[in-house]
């Protein structure tokens with residue numbers, strides 16, 4: 001085995017299932033290892049690990065694989081994950097550790113960093129190499145800005161990535177479970193009384209009106225539909241609105257929905273999380289209506305109105321029709 | 323119970339401005355207590371009152387960071403500890419957590435409470451790292467804490483799965499942010515009383531330098547001539563938006 005310190009991905013297994021985010025970490029880790037020219041180790045931890053073995057097919061023999069069975073306790077505690085991750089890191093001695101940006105990774109990761117004495121950065125949106133050092137980007141100031149962080153080449157680093165922003169890779173010959181699949185599965189049937197009216201198709205529309213959790217109820221959904229009709233626009237949705245059954249999953253804009261760049265993107269009652277803005281930030285013009293003046297979506301809007309959508313949208317429909 | 327609550331002074335994220343030619347982001351420099359920490363302070367004072375204990379507010383930061391300790395005192399904390407350190411903002415959380423741990427390790431505390439992550443460069447790490455440095459457990463995503471004798475009943479919510487845990491003895495509780503914000507706020511009377519409450523200043527146990535270097539903040543996207551309407555009546559705002567949409571040929 002080479003002495004060179006490589007990249008270690010700490011994959012995550014829930015009762016025998018590789019988590020979808022693990023496929024994203026695999027992409028991030030494999031690509032970073034290639035860029036650094038160092039070995040890549042893929043580890044996965046969790047319960048019922050034997051089941052998960054079936055989901056990892058033939059891998060490039062250069063990739064080292066490590067697994068750890070966890071005796072998970074109920075209720076959840078960080079201890080089991082921390083101890084297993086600690087053991088794997090000590091055994092493989094990596095230069096960069098990528099651990100899950102999920103609730104579990106966010107919980108044990110920082111303790112691991114302190115235990116090992118490594119620096120750590122969270123919520124990473126991209127990874128790269130400059131002058132031999134690892135450089136990551138992440139969002140700051142509540143999603144209103146971003147910055148890069150560089151780690152000196154001789155120092156080990158722990159990172160966790162923002163879920164949903166890296167392409168999922170198949171691991172071995174097994175297809176990745178994508179977040180699109182997960183969202184589609186989780187999304188409840190949208191209520192039959194409010195079928196989404198036929199209009200331009202979301203993926204090739206010039207104008208898109210998207211509704212988020214701020215729509216709250218049937219009344220809000222109806223307002224979004226009427227506004228879209230008045231503008232001859234397609235209807236889009238945030239992930240949260242999909243999960244609440246307000247709009248169907250095929251209208252979801254974002255990292256686990258569609259990526260679009262219409263001339264006009266009008267976001268109503270959407271806060272502007274990185275997973276959502278991933279799908280619309282390259283629109284030509286962005287308009288946002290939100291009652292929270294601090295909503296990050298305003299940061300990227302060309303035209304923003306701070307106010308209650310239940311007041312603004314009816315007035316706007318009247319203006320457009322009048 | 324003796325409770326330590328950790329508060330950080332942050333740039334007010336609401337004042338972020340983006341330079342549309344350079345794409346660089348900056349704030350006005352206004353400083354506030356990180357919004358999540360205000361909730362932790364409020365909950366800590368509730369717990370202190372319920373158990374007849376005292377609350378100590380702890381911060382690490384430059385001279386002016388003392389202001390957030392004073393805010394906590396004005397809300398009802400009994401005393402403060404100010405770990406004086408410059409340039410801790412854009413470093414590595416682990417170092418901050420180590421220095422905070424050193425300042426409270428021998429203080430005889432039963433409970434340590436933090437916010438989930440700060441509103442500026444929030445990493446969501448310091449609470450967990452403080453627990454690791456102190457060698458004690460932590461519970462995150464905490465919605466509610468109640469004392470039952472020496473036992474704490476802690477309600478948390480993990481990705482929509484709520485449960486309740488019982489713990490006793492030193493523990494770090496990472497309080498979830500809530501939409502309503504803190505129940506308790508600094509009061510005028512509290513401000514007067516805060517002047518007489520002690521704030522101990524201690525030097526940081528270690529230097530804040532780390533192998534990480536942070537770049538300048540940039541915007542995700544900038545608009546050269548952004549229009550923002552606030553406190554404008556709905557009809558007028560709608561009329562202005564409709565006119566703007568027409569001007570840019572964005573109507574069907």
Ligand SMILES: Cc1cc2nc3c(=O)[nH]c(=O)nc-3n(C[C@H](O)[C@H](O)[C@H](O)COP(=O)(O)OP(=O)(O)OC[C@H]3O[C@@H](n4cnc5c(N)ncnc54)[C@H](O)[C@@H]3O)c2cc1C
Pocket residue numbers: 163164179211212213214215237238239240241252253254255256257258268269270271272273275276279289290291292295307308309310
């Ligand atoms: C792995 C992963 C993948 C994901 N993929 C996607 C994705 O592809 N697309 C996506 O969108 N999300 C995705 N998400 C979810 C994402 O993280 C956010 O939860 C979601 O984008 C939030 O949707 P929202 O803005 O509608 O809701 P919220 O963040 O709750 O925002 C609602 C907004 O409505 C405003 N509001 C409320 N009432 C009113 C009113 N009366 N008038 C005006 N404004 C009002 C509020 O101020 C708030 O800003 C993903 C999450 C994960 C973990």
Ligand SMILES: Nc1ncnc2c1ncn2[C@@H]1O[C@H](COP(=O)(O)O)[C@@H](O)[C@H]1O
Pocket residue numbers: 328329330331356358359362380381382383410415418422435436437438439440443444445446447448449
């Ligand atoms: N400099 C600091 N001084 C006191 N408490 C801090 C400091 N930095 C972080 N904390 C606490 O740790 C929590 C998480 O911060 P962070 O990990 O930086 O996002 C905050 O909400 C605070 O309660």
